[in-house]
Amino acid sequence: MQELFKRYTFDNTCMLLLGHDLATLCIGLPDFKQEKAFTEMEEAVMNRHIIPEICWKFQKWLQIGHEKKLREAKQVVDQFLTDCISLKCQKLKVKNEEEEDLDLLTNYMKIMAEKSSDSEEISEKILKDELLNLAFAGKNAWKFSSTEELKKMVYLHGTICESLRLYPPVALQHKAPVKPDILPTGQPINANTKTVLSFYSMGISSKK
Template structure:
């Protein structure tokens, strides 16, 4: 779907409007134009909330930061930023991740490697970020990342919920709401996931909506970024070798356990590779907006309160007009990381 939208956006110079039947008020504007995105996310931010349709689709998130607008969003943002900027937060992240790498990630990968088995790296990263996020937010390590990779209901519920929420973007609202009432297909899975979330989080604390939003952010975005990054590395040995050389240089003969945030800040090539992976495969591929009042975007497109706007960050990372020249895609000759030529 993202690739199809990208092809259409390239033909339409970065923005196109889908007109629904006149009696349904379902016009949809899709854009990857930097001027439009800056206008909605910064210059005229107050006029572009997520809107009621977003809250309907993501009702699972309750009144958390991803589902809120205006004053409630500001409150969530200030609360979250106060945590992220706390002087003890970065050291806590560093300690938590090191412990999980040593006690969870490496034992699993070493076992798989010694047996020369295939494994689902995305699942391993999802379990890794689930455990670290639970430790940071709930002071509780569920230890889903273990050698036996046992079934953990709450960890799997995130995947079920994510798939159901994606289908709500594809299906007409009446269809998925009917499925929700009847308990059918993905909506049944979403309902079951919600019950699992309640049971798991309420055991730890009462702020369910706020914590669930942060858990989704911590588990899915990071695990997705890591999965795509290593997928691209696997297709480009030259880049992998350069990153390994940079790590060896920074270590200087020391054990990996001595690595800290300071050392990572000095690894320029690794940072560039990760940024390139994020450009091509952003963990949040799109975002919804709905104008509070009628407006005209910088590209000249008129929108009103009935217009559903999709900001396609996935497409934005693939626009030659933004990055310059021709994008050379990974195909063996150029390796796994596309580069902008020109």
């Protein structure tokens, strides 16, 4: 179920942002390197929040572990966004008001075309950064239509809630006390000590 939701949100995000449907939910659920690259980037960023900074920087220097996967995934995502932007440029050259796209990339590019830029390369880089941020935000946000029929689907509601409990969109959150404090477990904690709350672990913990 989680895999289906993940693919569903990824397809919707690509359609809303780029106007491009990868159709990852096609029969057989084949692997798509673009979707896999986004997942690996998320895992690498999460890993940076868990291990000491000196460790992941050392991995980055040696190009091993998550840092190596991050570099390779960034190349795949960058090429994917470049291809989408290139295709959109070609499509915008053929003006057809009756078939106007409503995706965010189209609107961004129209605004950029109206404004003079110092460099086309710089403009494309800014555009990629914006799309990448929105893609990660959209990829982790599950949204369903609210209709009278859906309200009556109690089993569907329960399935979605259980999936969100086991696989929360936001898996980690940082907290740091402004002054010394004591955790509910009785463990003392100093001021400004970074604490990571794992909602994923809370959801699957067997302790009641």
